[in-house]
Structures are given as structure tokens and as C-alpha cells.
Amino acid sequence: MLTRTTTVGTGNPADVAAPSGTGRRATHRLSAPGTDDSVAVAIRDLNAYYGSFHAVGDVAFDVPKNEITALIGPSGCGKSTVLRCINRMNDLVPGARIEGTIQYRGQNLNARKVDAVEVRRRIGMVFQKPNPFPKSIYENVVWGAKINGIKGNYDELVERCLRQAALWDEVKDKLKESGLALSGGQQQRLCIARAIATNPDVILMDEPASALDPISTLKIEELMRELERQYTIVIVTHNMQQAARVSDQTVFFSLGEKRMGVLVEASPTRELFTNPRDQRTEDYITGRFG
């Protein structure tokens, strides 16, 4: 349970129509949140504000379980904001406020009773710039487990998480060395190992490879493909080729009136890149705008 007290929220049973735009097929139907077992997170009517600025308007999409969902779109259209809303990280931004529901395991994560710290344990995050702590590789991995009160055999936990993050073979003989001594790509995999150590269901990744060289980027992409067997992944990427290579579903955002971010289309990745529903998607993926 995510609450300290009781479970809340069952969500609205109303279907949601996607924004019509100039689409060829104007709408797609979303099921009532909480009714589809294959959905990990159901986002409905999400609006995000920074002070008086309406940054994201009426966003609705489903994040399927054990799949990779990529959020793409031009800079400033709200991709990172939406990502941060999924684990209540946006609560930490001064002046930020959100409306709408984010349904996860039968609860609206936005409900007041929900414990944001517990949400972030279940829905972990990996940032753009690798940010290991100035501690040993070992301590980096067990940190999340320790602060969440997870007990058990930490040696086993470290090995399991580093293996899952495809880093074990490279670091098994230097676990006591600083995480900061690793290469950028290794540091990012260490951060993924640290995120896994709290036993999450969902991992959010905000441009996890944009600071890395092409070989490290490829490793992260391969790793994501491995991880989706066990976890649900949502990735923000400014790199369309990466979205096309790695994701199962792609959600395209664009800028609406007054620079408000709007969702244009959420589709299976192959479909979005070969047969987009909306003219704005087509313009973006063919490089005519963005």
C-alpha cells in the first residue's frame, strides 16, 4: 500500500477521447483506470502548472506493464514535467502544482493521503546526468534499500542489482571503490542498479543516455530491453531514433496555445513512426517542425 492509512480512489469509469488535432483517426479510447490489468499507470486529465504558467494541459494516456513507453516532442512541451508527475517528483519543484489523476495499483497517486516517499520507492527515477553518490559502488546500491528499511543479505542484493544493470562483471572486484571513479556509462548503470535495489515496479528515465557516448548509449538501450521483462519503463528522449529503437509505445507531445504542452498522439511505436494518426506527428517525425 502506498498510503500510511487506507487505500483510496478507484478512478472515473468514463472513457477518455484523445485530442482530435488534425488526425486521420480522430480519437482513441482509453479504458477506465483500474479496469485493465495490463496497465501499470493510467494518467487522466493531467494538468501541470508552475506558478501561473499552465505547462501541461489535459494529458491522458496509459503506461502498459512490462513495456517501454517513450515520451517525445520538441523542447519545452512538458515531457519531463509529465515524467516527474508519475512519481510525485514534481511536488518538490517550488511553485509546481498538478491536477488530474495518476492511477497506480488502484490508487490515485495525487490523493493527499498517498505517501510520496513510498510512491518514489515503487516508481523509481534515473536522471539525465548520472548522479552516483560520493560513496563506494556497494554503498550506492544498498543506499535505497537502507533508507527504505529493506533488510536482508546486502551482498546478494548488490550482486543481483549490479547483474541486472549489466555492470557486475565490470565492477565485481572493486565494489569498495568510489562510484564516481566509474566512466559515465558505468555510472548511469550504477544509478539504474541503485533504482532497482528498492524493488520498484516502474522505472522512469529522463534522457538517460543523452550525456553518454554512442557505445554507452547502446548498452543502456540493450539494458532497458532486458529490464522490461521485469519492470515497466517510461523514458523521455529527445532522440527520435532512440524512441523508435527501444520503445513499444510512443507518446508525442507538442506545444499548444500559450506554449502549453499537449498530448498529440499515443500509439504503438511502429505505428506512430510509420502511420501517424495526426498531421502534427507526421510533421515532427519527418523533420518538418520541431
Ligand code: ADP
Ligand atoms: P520538456 O521536458 O519537454 O523539455 P519540461 O517539462 O522541462 O519540457 O518543461 C515544460 C515547460 O515548463 C517549459 O515551458 C518549461 O520552461 C517550464 N518549466 C519546467 N520546469 C519549470 C520550473 N521548475 N519552473 C518554472 N517553469 C518550468
